[in-house]
Amino acid sequence: MAVPGDEDEQRGTFRAAFEAAGIKIDHVWMQYFxxxxxxxxxxxxxxxxxxxTLPPLERDLLAHALNESLDAMGVDGRRASYSREVFKDSGDDPHLE
Structure with missing residues (x-):
């Protein structure tokens, strides 16, 4: 996962997953939109x-759109990362208990 604020790393994981899958950007954009x-x-x-550059929320929506598209296509392999940890262990945050 990318570290909060590390847009370059997040972009890198997106691009690697995107290019490995051979998906078209307009398909990902439609899902994102x-x-x-x-x-x-x-x-x-x-x-x-x-x-x-894009704000973190837009980057996360774009990553999610790509990941959902890859799942729907049955593509195994790389996935785009999010700008922050999306799923946390409830022991890490008292608000999640």
Whole structure:
């Protein structure tokens, strides 16, 4: 998982999973947009190739869209990481008990 604030590492895991799967960016973008993503296709393309930054929430939605797309296609292997740990052990945080 990427460390909070480490956009380059998160971008790297996204791009590695994206390229390994051979999926098209417009498919990922449609999934991203359908779950609430606010960036346009050109912005997402620019982010993937390092020409633009995105806020953590948008990066996480994009990662989730890719991961869901890969799951739906039955693709095993790499997955995109999130900007923070999504699932925590309840022992780590008293608010999750």
């Amino acid at each position: 359908s779950i609430g993503g606010m960036s346009g296709l050109v912005e997402v393309q620019a982010y993937v190739y390092g020409a633009l």
